Amino acid sequence: MKSESKSESIVDLTTEFCGLRLPNPFLLASAPPTADAAMIKRALALGWGGAVTKIIPPDGMVITDVSPRLKALQKDNGAIFGLENIELISLKPLSLWLDEIREIKRCFPQNIIIASLMADVNEEQWQRMAIALQKAGADALELNFSCPHGMPEKGLGSAIGQDEELTGLITSWVKAVVSIPVIVKLSPNVTDIRRLALAAEKGGADGLAAINVEHFSMHLPGQLMFRAIRWEAICTSCLLLLCFVFL
Numbered sequence: 318m319k320s321e322s323k324s325e326s327i328v329d330l331t332t333e334f335c336g337l338r339l340p341n342p343f344l345l346a347s348a349p350p351t352a353d354a355a356m357i358k359r360a361l362a363l364g365w366g367g368a369v370t371k372i373i374p375p376d377g378m379v380i381t382d383v384s385p386r387l388k389a390l391q392k393d394n395g396a397i398f399g400l401e402n403i404e405l406i407s408l409k410p411l412s413l414w415l416d417e418i419r420e421i422k423r424c425f426p427q428n429i430i431i432a433s434l435m436a437d438v439n440e441e442q443w444q445r446m447a448i449a450l451q452k453a454g455a456d457a458l459e460l461n462f463s464c465p466h467g468m469p470e471k472g473l474g475s476a477i478g479q480d481e482e483l484t485g486l487i488t489s490w491v492k493a494v495v496s497i498p499v500i501v502k503l504s505p506n507v508t509d510i511r512r513l514a515l516a517a518e519k520g521g522a523d524g525l526a527a528i529n530v531e532h533f534s535m536h537l538p539g540q541l542m543f544r545a546i547r548w549e550a551i552c553t554s555c556l557l558l559l560c561f562v563f564l
């Protein structure tokens with residue numbers, strides 16, 4: 318079946334990533350625009366090369382979203398200078414996402430769908446999810462070890478990405494049961510992201526995604542937070558440059 322995507326272009330933008338062939342290097346990150354099959358299909362029809370799904374939870378995990386999902390970052394005088402995302406993970410459980418992934422791949426076989434997943438620190442749960450997502454047609458998996466609000470207080474997301482041992486261990490659990498590429502999404506909320514990147518590599522990761530949401534600034538008062546964010550932006554740029562050069 319021919320892809321419905323508008324991929325015919327006068328310039329060849331095809332890109333290879335972790336052994337996958339993308340029609341172009343434009344990949345939607347895991348976030349509200351990838352909340353369901355209808356939204357992802359619309360984006361692919363408009364020309365995106367692929368998409369990373371919103372983080373998929375195991376069946377039965379209770380997700381309670383906050384409202385509103387963006388926190389205004391304000392200076393001392395009340396002026397808003399930014400918004401911080403405090404959204405949780407997908408409200409759709411694994412069983413619903415399996416059908417959504419099958420449907421997207423049926424309509425867009427040439428485009429890349431990376432399934433983002435999150436589970437408890439439980440080998441059987443990670444492996445069961447990974448196998449099911451691969452079987453549904455996901456082209457790759459993105460292990461979310463980086464979400465600062467979904468839900469580190471329960472030992473998930475960035476709580477995993479702040480622990481080298483768990484990062485390597487869970488990556489190796491997933492790698493042991495799937496043949497598609499496994500990408501680890503790293504957290505910037507660590508002292509030295511290189512140690513976590515190396516732990517993921519040791520666990521067998523095929524690629525790394527940097528980065529998710531920076532967290533600490535929400536708790537600082539106005540002007541200090543503004544300075545901290547400027548500093549974070551400089552550090553993040555330097556860090557990304559280093560990753561690009563060395564990894």
Ligand SMILES: Cc1cc2nc3c(=O)[nH]c(=O)nc-3n(C[C@H](O)[C@H](O)[C@H](O)COP(=O)(O)O)c2cc1C
Binds near residue numbers: 346347461529530
């Ligand atoms: C509202 C919102 C929701 C997000 N949800 C997720 C998510 O569920 N999983 C995830 O891995 N990243 C999530 N992210 C992070 C994005 O995927 C991305 O890593 C982050 O926004 C940094 O990329 P950017 O600089 O292009 O925005 C979210 C970001 C926003 C703004």
